[in-house]
Amino acid sequence: MRAVLVAALLAFPLPVLAQDSPAPQTVEVRLSNFEFEPRAIALTAGRPVVLRLTNTGGGGHNFSAPQFFAAASGVTGPVVEGEVEVPGHQSVEVRLTPSRGSYRLRCTHTMHTAFGMRGTISVE
Numbered sequence: 001m002r003a004v005l006v007a008a009l010l011a012f013p014l015p016v017l018a019q020d021s022p023a024p025q026t027v028e029v030r031l032s033n034f035e036f037e038p039r040a041i042a043l044t045a046g047r048p049v050v051l052r053l054t055n056t057g058g059g060g061h062n063f064s065a066p067q068f069f070a071a072a073s074g075v076t077g078p079v080v081e082g083e084v085e086v087p088g089h090q091s092v093e094v095r096l097t098p099s100r101g102s103y104r105l106r107c108t109h110t111m112h113t114a115f116g117m118r119g120t121i122s123v124e
Contacts, residue, residue: 024048024095031061031086034115036105041121045100048074052093055086061107061117062086068103068121072096083108098123 025047030037031054043049055061066082069075077094078084086092100123107117 022047024050026050026052028052028054029063030054030056031063031107031117032056033059034107034112034117036063036107036117036119039119041105041119043098043121043123045098045123048095048097050093050095051077052091053084053086054091055088058088059109060085060087061109061112063105064108065103065105065121067101068098068105068123069096071099071101071103073099100124 025044027041027043027049029041029051051063053063062083062085064083069079069082073096075094075096077096078092079094084092084094098121103121103123105119105121106113109117
């Protein structure tokens with residue numbers, strides 16, 4: 001009986017199941033005096049992402065992208081009303097799964113956008 005069972009399993013192998021979701025992509029974003037690096041962030045729709053936001057300056061900055069965060073799923077981290085505050089010389093992480101689209105990014109601190117602290121997030 002065992003021989004028949006083994007022969008049946010060999011004749012009709014079970015499919016290998018893929019993992020439910022791909023491993024998250026880590027994207028490093030530096031916030032410094034009046035710029036984001038990179039300025040243009042490219043992500044893949046449906047692929048989980050860890051945004052590691054690092055403020056290299058001494059003063060505070062934020063990562064403001066309300067439409068991006070609203071469209072994403074599974075957002076965890078210090079996102080409040082579409083913004084992430086990043087104190088000087090500190091890093092924070094936000095985990096999410098992005099949705100397809102083009103989104104504006106900026107720092108909403110006084111005059112930071114006017115001085116060039118803006119960018120884009122493209123999700124294909």
